[in-house]
Amino acid sequence: MNAPRQPALIGLDWGTSSLRAYLLGPQGELIDRRAEGWGIQHLPAGGYAAAFRGVAGEWLDRWPGLPVLAAGMVGSRNGWREVSYIECPADPASIAKGLVTLDSGCGTIHLVPGLMQGGPLPDVMRGEEMQIVGALAMQPTLAERSLLVLPGTHCKWAVVERGRVVRFTTYLTGELFAMLRDHSIIGRPAKEMGATATGPDFDHEAFTRGVRSAQESGAVGIAPLLFTARSLFLTGVLTAPQTLDYLSGLLVGEEIRSVVAGLADAARPATVHCPAIVLLGDPTLCNRYRLALSQFGIDDVQALNETGPLGLWRIGEAAGLVADAPDTI
């Protein structure tokens, strides 16, 4: 067994439903990791301080004084301490300037701010910005101009230009799917069978049918199509489990249809100026998006996973909490 490497930073991804901790080396490499279900709405007895000690206490006992960064909902209004959003355009330097320190009871924690886009239709994110910063650190060619897509409950599409997040948009796609599956008439047939439409095994054809219907709806969108997830079941075209994959296709398809409509050249609607798209996050979900994008003629879409730890390290670096790695032999 190798001697343990000297860590340089502890990074926390502290969201609503989970707490992930990363022990990072002097070049941002992952040395160790922990995960607990202690999201800010599921704290253990003893609250935030106990959760922090539980997940990072051993590391701090062994390497006292390690700097600690925490991103995500822990810095929200309902979190440990509220951290003001940083306005877009944002980059690691502006994010690092917004860090807020907190005495955890066993050392200082630097809370990372989320991002805000102002204007008449504002938008916010907390936590996803670490995945974005990490992706740009992992693949510096993306920094010049790219469109980063982070599928999930609240899917984010972030436009990056010259190393800065210039704007972003949140889509409720994941939450809409879960709600329609669990609480609407559409999900009822599958629920009665115990089908869930999660995991890598899914009905490719039903999903693609949904994506295609959304695409072909043009400017009309899927408002008049959602109910077909029920009527195609009632008419025997889709089985109960297929209705969920079809619904997933409709919703992901609508998200992409909407983005493509927004990218279209107003003067020549058929001309879409689409920068390089990169998917970030869970590979299974990213695969669905890749399939759907391909239906829209957007191919060669790259996917990156686990970029968040490197994003935390990059912010630590920008804040001067970690030294630039010396060129050691």
Add this chain to the structure above:
Amino acid sequence: MNAPRQPALIGLDWGTSSLRAYLLGPQGELIDRRAEGWGIQHLPAGGYAAAFRGVAGEWLDRWPGLPVLAAGMVGSRNGWREVSYIECPADPASIAKGLVTLDSGCGTIHLVPGLMQGGPLPDVMRGEEMQIVGALAMQPTLAERSLLVLPGTHCKWAVVERGRVVRFTTYLTGELFAMLRDHSIIGRPAKEMGATATGPDFDHEAFTRGVRSAQESGAVGIAPLLFTARSLFLTGVLTAPQTLDYLSGLLVGEEIRSVVAGLADAARPATVHCPAIVLLGDPTLCNRYRLALSQFGIDDVQALNETGPLGLWRIGEAAGLVADAPDTI
């Protein structure tokens, strides 16, 4: 007190959550009415037969042999007996031909079929067709060409031409609103305050803001706007109760935006050929739709309420269950 008039028909509107009974005179006029919470998912002990006796037994004791018509989910796969849908184009004669009789234990019930629209994106309705048939009987001028809108959990838009329902579309608007209010992050602030956004008192400005945002989204639609119902709260622009009216405006606005996009002349997208629109149903909900339609420049929209009983009578007439009214003095 006047002597009770001689009734000609008992009509039932038997849905998922309620059972409404109407005692109708020889010209379809309402003589008496009952309502119980015995929808097909909330039957009393004794099931369908007990519910039927409970709601109509006294009328049948007093006027034995009165014909009985029942429309709605009672004729669905999960109802008392399944009644096959009638294909569009449909009119009272084709609906009457599809009646299915059932021995209730205290007399025959004629179950009214719902409507189906075929094709690659099928659609179905059960119960709403009685409101449509009733509206055409109440205002025969609508029969030539009109667009009937039935707001609700599953809002229906039905195109009527020459007395027939030629096609229709279901929008999940009401169900989406309830789900987002009750089960999503968007509804959380209002829920914590106990606000519900039901009833006639609502924030006109917040609702209109939502409608306008949907309208101005053009071909993009509201996919990237739904989350603003949260971000406008987080940024202090909307109060917690206002988020619900704004959300309602977004969803109703998206429905209308979608319909208008579908009506647009493909060759000249600015030219919309819109037939006379009539709203059917709950006046409070119809008023929201009227306000939203007005934002889209569609004014002078008429609203009719309680057209279902006359629809049942009209089907009874078409089926020969009630005689044409004699010209009595």
